[in-house]
Amino acid sequence: MPFAPHILINTPEIEIWPGGLLRARSNPDARALARSRHVLRRKRDGKYLAAELPEGLLHLVQRLMHEPGIDDALDALESISMQRRAGLDVVGELPLHRLLDRLEQLGLDEGYGEGSGLELIAEPSTLAFAGFDRYRRPLWLHRHASRAWLHMRDAAHRDDIVLEAISGYRSHDYQLGIFERKLARGQSVDEILTVNAAPGYSEHHSGRALDISTLEEPAAEESFEKTTAFDWLTANAGAYGFVMSYPRDNPHGIVYEPWHWCHG
Ligand SMILES: [Zn+2]
Structure with missing residues (x-):
């Protein structure tokens, strides 16, 4: 596939994976991941934080909204999804x-x-x-x-x-x-x-x-x-x-x- 359809959205603390690429570690996660459009994953230890399902965001951890970097991640998910729908494909760099x-x-x-x-x-x-x-x-x-x-x-x-x-x-x-x-x-x-x-x-x-x-x-x-x-x-x-x-x-x-x- 020369123009890869899948992208990983990267933010300082959280990666946003396209649905279908990550393996589940438990049965309830497996069901959610199978239906997810995106999965939010903590970079430090790989923990799955949330799955974006057609009906909304499924929290996979307690206190998701207190997770460091969650605001940046949700903003990036929204803005990059919007850019891609508009046919824009700009790759920037994260701050150091x-x-x-x-x-x-x-x-x-x-x-x-x-x-x-x-x-x-x-x-x-x-x-x-x-x-x-x-x-x-x-x-x-x-x-x-x-x-x-x-x-x-x-x-x-x-x-x-x-x-x-x-x-x-x-x-x-x-x-x-x-x-x-x-x-x-x-x-x-x-x-x-x-x-x-x-x-x-x-x-x-x-x-x-x-x-x-x-x-x-x-x-x-x-x-x-x-x-x-x-x-x-x-x-x-x-x-x-x-x-x-x-x-x-x-x-x-x-x-x-x-x-x-x-x-x-
Ligand atoms: Zn090397």
Whole structure:
């Protein structure tokens, strides 16, 4: 589907999923989700907050209207639905102030960005459905990256190359959650940074970055560079607007990532 009909509406604390893509965790939720037009989901822990049904909003938590960010989410649902009906499809960016507050709480100040030459990356206000990843999870990308990925994947297939998406858009909250869980287990910020990108600085936040693999090849391993899929990407990805962000000896001090490609 070159013009993906599904979009994820993104707000600072809450994501709004189109109906039909999320799996239920309990039977009453399953019935509601099956009929829902949209599902409101808390970004921090993935909890389902409400389902928009044809007859109105079904609350899936107590005190929904006290949920942080609920006003922003309901406003975005209304205004983006209206824009889409009018044929407008504008992708904006969310503000960074909430991320900055949370980075400060973690003790990750701007020194990290200065030291690595990386910049804070905003999340887009909407993401386009780009099919499913290797694990059958919905893959979300920036609208332009989504279209380019689907075209590139099909072109590779015509050359008998299978490209599999491993991971696309990831929210600030997702990355913050990894940090918070590891800090709670007693690791230091510096230890975590040797393995995980600092929240806010990953190209995956923009919805333009994509980790790619191929059949019978593990995810995110340097051995990907030995595959015919990697040779194909090296020769062709540029024509679709994708560039390998972290080649060997890149100036950011990030390990070589032959699987990570970003749409410009
Ligand atoms: Zn990546």
